[in-house]
Amino acid sequence: MSTQTSNFKRFVEVGRVVLLNEGAFSGKIAVITEIIDQNRVIIDGPTTDVPRQPFPLKHVVLTSLQLTGLPRGAGTGVVRKLVEKEAIVDKWNKSAWAQKREAIAKRKSLNDFDRFKILIAKKQRRDLVRKALKASA
Numbered sequence: 861m862s863t864q865t866s867n868f869k870r871f872v873e874v875g876r877v878v879l880l881n882e883g884a885f886s887g888k889i890a891v892i893t894e895i896i897d898q899n900r901v902i903i904d905g906p907t908t909d910v911p912r913q914p915f916p917l918k919h920v921v922l923t924s925l926q927l928t929g930l931p932r933g934a935g936t937g938v939v940r941k942l943v944e945k946e947a948i949v950d951k952w953n954k955s956a957w958a959q960k961r962e963a964i965a966k967r968k969s970l971n972d973f974d975r976f977k978i979l980i981a982k983k984q985r986r987d988l989v990r991k992a993l994k995a996s997a
Contacts, residue, residue, distance in 0.1 A: 872892065874893060874930055875929075876923070890905030890915075891904055891927055900914050902914050907940060907943050927946060
């Protein structure tokens with residue numbers, strides 16, 4: 861008998877940390893506390909100011925982070941304690957995904973002069989690299 865492993869690593873399950881991508885809480889993370897049906901879940905984000913509410917699955921993205929030992933239908937207090945104990949928000953902020961989202965948001969907020977300063981800095985860096993490569997060759 862052979863055992864097959866699934867290619868999928870992120871499942872809709874109680875304790876899964878999700879990124880909300882629609883609505884008033886877009887860009888924040890929350891935890892799935894209960895599964896209503898195949899289209900909706902109850903999410904709770906006590907440390908990220910996301911109130912406990914039903915949320916459609918098509919408006920969330922599953923992350924690789926997960927709370928271990930979260931019982932089904934856990935209250936906000938239990939979720940808060942586990943999130944703080946496992947430092948989920950810190951893990952999310954250190955992830956490449958969150959850092960990339962932050963960099964994109966920062967880039968979008970730049971004005972013309974800031975973009976010009978970046979252009980000049982890139983030119984200077986490119987010139988230094990070119991000179992260093994020429995000297996080492």
